[in-house]
Amino acid sequence: MTLDIIKNIENSEILLTNCIFEEVEKNETILKIENLNVYAKKEHILKNINLEIPKNKITVLLGPSGCGKTTLLKSLNRLTDLYKELKVSGHIFIENDDILASKQNTSVLRQKMGLLSQRPYPLPYSIYKNVAYGIKLKGIKNKKLIEFNVEKKLREVGLWEEVKDRLHSSPESLSIGQQQRLCLARGLAVKPRIILADEPTSALDPVSSKIIENLFKELKKHYTIILVTHVLRQAQRLADHVVFMNYGEVIEQGSSKEIFSNPQTSQLKEYLIEGN
Amino acid sequence: MYLRRKILSRMSDAWMLITLAMIILLPLIIGVALYFRASGLLQNTGLIHLLGTSEWLPHEKKFGFVPFIFSSLYVTTLAFAFSAPISFFAAIYLTQFSHGRMLKIMQPVIDILAGIPSVVYGVWGILVIVPFVSKVVAPAFHFTTSGYSILAGGMVLAVMCIPYMLNMLVESFLTVPQGLKEASFSLGATAWESVKHAVIRKSFPGIISSFGLGMAKAFGETLAVMMVVGNMVKLSLNPLEAGYPLPALIANNFGEMMSIPMYDSALMFAAFLLFIIIMAINLIFRYFIYKTQMR
Numbered sequence: 046m047t048l049d050i051i052k053n054i055e056n057s058e059i060l061l062t063n064c065i066f067e068e069v070e071k072n073e074t075i076l077k078i079e080n081l082n083v084y085a086k087k088e089h090i091l092k093n094i095n096l097e098i099p100k101n102k103i104t105v106l107l108g109p110s111g112c113g114k115t116t117l118l119k120s121l122n123r124l125t126d127l128y129k130e131l132k133v134s135g136h137i138f139i140e141n142d143d144i145l146a147s148k149q150n151t152s153v154l155r156q157k158m159g160l161l162s163q164r165p166y167p168l169p170y171s172i173y174k175n176v177a178y179g180i181k182l183k184g185i186k187n188k189k190l191i192e193f194n195v196e197k198k199l200r201e202v203g204l205w206e207e208v209k210d211r212l213h214s215s216p217e218s219l220s221i222g223q224q225q226r227l228c229l230a231r232g233l234a235v236k237p238r239i240i241l242a243d244e245p246t247s248a249l250d251p252v253s254s255k256i257i258e259n260l261f262k263e264l265k266k267h268y269t270i271i272l273v274t275h276v277l278r279q280a281q282r283l284a285d286h287v288v289f290m291n292y293g294e295v296i297e298q299g300s301s302k303e304i305f306s307n308p309q310t311s312q313l314k315e316y317l318i319e320g321n
Numbered sequence: 322m323y324l325r326r327k328i329l330s331r332m333s334d335a336w337m338l339i340t341l342a343m344i345i346l347l348p349l350i351i352g353v354a355l356y357f358r359a360s361g362l363l364q365n366t367g368l369i370h371l372l373g374t375s376e377w378l379p380h381e382k383k384f385g386f387v388p389f390i391f392s393s394l395y396v397t398t399l400a401f402a403f404s405a406p407i408s409f410f411a412a413i414y415l416t417q418f419s420h421g422r423m424l425k426i427m428q429p430v431i432d433i434l435a436g437i438p439s440v441v442y443g444v445w446g447i448l449v450i451v452p453f454v455s456k457v458v459a460p461a462f463h464f465t466t467s468g469y470s471i472l473a474g475g476m477v478l479a480v481m482c483i484p485y486m487l488n489m490l491v492e493s494f495l496t497v498p499q500g501l502k503e504a505s506f507s508l509g510a511t512a513w514e515s516v517k518h519a520v521i522r523k524s525f526p527g528i529i530s531s532f533g534l535g536m537a538k539a540f541g542e543t544l545a546v547m548m549v550v551g552n553m554v555k556l557s558l559n560p561l562e563a564g565y566p567l568p569a570l571i572a573n574n575f576g577e578m579m580s581i582p583m584y585d586s587a588l589m590f591a592a593f594l595l596f597i598i599i600m601a602i603n604l605i606f607r608y609f610i611y612k613t614q615m616r
């Protein structure tokens with residue numbers, strides 16, 4: 046009975062978000078980065094970044110390692126706060142709300158982003174509790190509702206059928222690819238607007254990577270995805286928008302087609318040649 | 322050439338096996354030897370009498386070990402109660418909340434503290450802790466004592482255990498990957514929530530083994546405790562009274578009073594008990610670690 050009500054609520058929520066989706070124009074911006082600078086002691090890690098991230102698109106960050114891609118992602122959900130040596134300045138607007146304004150409630154803010162890192166980091170709890178952890182942090186306490194949402198999120202990442210019989214065992218028993226999807230489900234449980242994915246397939250086998258890629262294509266209907274990848278083919282398969290960085294600067298950006306078929310700068314040309 | 326390498330390889334294999342066997346056999350040999358040396362008393366008096374009575378009158382062949390076991394357990398428990406929370410929260414603070422520089426400064430300090438010989442802690446206990454107990458703690462409870470007491474023993478032991486446990490705890494908290502903490506933070510968890518659910522939980526086996534090794538060390542520590550605990554055969558719940566832990570009994574009396582029949586055997590039995598109890602503490606904590614890893 047209660048479950049039906051919950052399902053109804055959830056369904057109407059989906060309907061509602063769908064309505065909103067229909068209203069938006071094609072090229073709406075969800076995230077606007079203005080004059081972002083990050084310093085570590087004397088090192089200038091990010092140099093005056095200005096970017097607009099399109100909503101419900103996959104934006105791929107390309108660039109040689111050490112150019113500051115991870116740091117850029119960490120600035121977006123203020124994980125840079127954890128590193129006392131990093132000094133961040135500038136503005137990052139998510140729907141007119143400045144992420145970098147110091148008075149922000151970082152917990153609420155971080156829940157607008159779901160982070161997927163290079164390796165999966167499941168919490169030392171069962172599979173079920175990993176997803177429930179995110180749901181509980183969102184303030185949901187009702188047990189039935191948590192249960193319902195755990196299943197929903199696990200279905201969203203296509204993991205439900207694979208784990209439904211061992212929800213209460215440790216995530217260590219899953220393959221790395223499954224663990225990565227579990228972490229994605231956990232991230233989705235806090236209902237983020239944006240998924241920050243930092244080379245999410247670099248530790249995975251080709252089959253698992255493919256599953257994640259297909260998931261991203263599916264998920265971009267509901268989320269905005271910012272993806273860092275080293276695999277050029279993956280970037281070509283997934284990207285709507287591409288940002289190429291080098292030495293902490295944005296060198297070139299544009300639609301996937303522009304960047305891959307008609308690179309302007311020599312740096313990008315070189316990178317693309319070496320990558321292929 | 323090939324043959325030579327093969328022989329060398331065989332030989333090193335054998336060596337490793339022998340050394341390994343020695344390491345495994347050593348505690349067994351010690352345990353068995355102690356048991357045999359104590360068997361005279363065991364046959365004479367019987368285990369139930371030894372472990373069940375509290376009269377210690379060697380001249381009358383009354384060897385009740387209860388006061389010694391009790392003192393040992395009491396001192397250890399006090400030491401553990403003082404040192405475990407302090408080292409736990411200090412380790413959390415050092416690894417999770419303080420500036421990285423702080424940890425760099427503290428690590429050699431901890432190492433130095435852990436390396437101070439126990440006799441120094443004993444002297445310090447006599448100079449500081451004993452007067453503190455007799456002049457500050459006891460009057461607060463309207464009690465008169467010389468200060469040489471179970472409490473003083475527990476406090477000195479706690480001070481000795483803190484650097485030891487802190488070292489291991491810091492080590493185990495540092496092994497928690499940064500990515501795990503970041504994952505928790507990125508879900509909107511607060512710093513304390515992340516520490517609780519990611520760091521502490523992930524290092525649970527490490528925490529338990531630090532506590533276990535700390536306790537085993539406290540239980541076996543002899544000199545410093547002996548210097549401040551009073552060394553009187555008493556059975557009292559009052560920690561302001563003196564006590565007489567097992568290691569102190571052995572250290573104080575070995576080589577003396579050997580003319581008393583069975584005394585030598587009784588000391589061997591005390592050593593055997595000490596050995597068994599420390600083994601038991603270790604096994605119990607191993608079991609906990611095993612349990613938590615299975616979760």
Ligand SMILES: Nc1ncnc2c1ncn2[C@@H]1O[C@H](COP(=O)(O)OP(=O)(O)O)[C@@H](O)[C@H]1O
Nearest residue numbers: 085090109110111112113114115116117128130
């Ligand atoms: N916490 C930090 N302290 C000092 N330097 C850092 C820190 N984090 C990153 N860096 C430096 O910033 C640069 C960019 O790093 P990163 O963002 O990880 O690059 P990418 O993800 O593109 O490989 C590197 O040179 C790295 O050494």
Ligand SMILES: [Mg+2]
Nearest residue numbers: 111114115243
């Ligand atoms: Mg990186």
